[in-house]
Amino acid sequence: MVVANIALAFGPWFVRMADTGPVAAAFWRIALAVPVLLVVAAVMARGKPAFAGVRGLWGVLVIAGIAFAADLGSWHFGIVRTTLANATLFGNSATFIYPIYGFLIARAWPSRSQGVALLLAAIGAGLLMGRSAELSPQNLVGDLFSLLAGILYAVYFIFMARARAVMAPLPALALSSLMTVLPLLAVALLLGEAIVPTDWTPLILLAVVSQLLGQGLMIYALGHLSPIVVGLALLLQPVVAATIGWIAYGERLAAADAAGALLVAVALVLVRLGGRTPVQLAPVGSQTKSSPRR
Secondary structure (H helix, E strand, O other): OHHHHHHHHOHHHHHHHOOOOHHHHHHHHHHHHHHHHHHHHHHHOOOOOOOOOOOOOHHHHHHHHHHHHHHHHHHHHHHOOOOHHHHHHHHOOHHHHHHHHHHHHHOOOOOHHHHHHHHHHHHHHHHHHHHHHHHOHHHHHHHHHHHHHHHHHHHHHHHHHHHHOOOOHHHHHHHHHHHHHHHHHHHHHHOOOOOOOOOOHHHHHHHHHHHHHHHHHHHHHHOOOOHHHHHHHHOHHHHHHHHHHHHHHOOOOOHHHHHHHHHHHHHHHHOOOOOOOOOOOOOOOOOOOOOOOO
16 A cells, blocks of 8 residues: 555656656556556456456446546646646545545435545645645646546546446456547547657656556555555655655645645545445445545
8 A cells, every 4th residue: 555655646747757748648658558457357367257247337437438538638637737746635536526426325414524524625625726826827727627637536436336346346447447548549639749759768657657556556455454544545645746746846835735735635534534434336345435546
């Protein structure tokens, strides 16, 4: 879990280092990782059908892939327009949005700790966005795109929960990622972005460190740890991202930034504390409900 969060926190830096467009970087992150995911899923099946149960789920997987493509495209677009710390925090907003979906389905109020978490997250997000608006309108745009990415990531969770109710996690991840490749390429081409890099290093690092190492270890760890441990470990991501932003780009946190980030960080922990689960959207052990960003 610790290694996964540190690896995921390096993703925004690799996006900034890439000499392609931000959406094109998202395309290469998935395109370079998908063949490995497909092979690993087949190997781990140990002679059994690796993608059993996929019949009848293609529509769900396609929608999940498109949602993930929109999520990554929005997030990468936001990464180059705001601080690395803000992009990481807002990119994790699915942590709050997904439980809200559960509350609506179950028609039940959240627990006290979950309600406090949502309130703290809203106050913290307001502080961070206010500071971004003071620094530059472009920073505020980056925050909003990162927040949009978090919303789209929650949509991805919802459809992946349906797929993973039938399929094993790794094959479901591999196939949904496959559905992400073409939409990302199409959007990058429509935006007129540079697609083919002159330096492949940042994109290879993005695929290996973020998608394979970070996301792969996260999927494994989520099945073995309690929600509070997951929440505490998730705090590593904004800390590491803020440190990278400070060292590489001189992105220093002002008092309001630090206060907003702290409120969001506390909310990330509180939302994972015990309490009433509004609705069970996926089988136990599917790891969909608690999947943090990226």
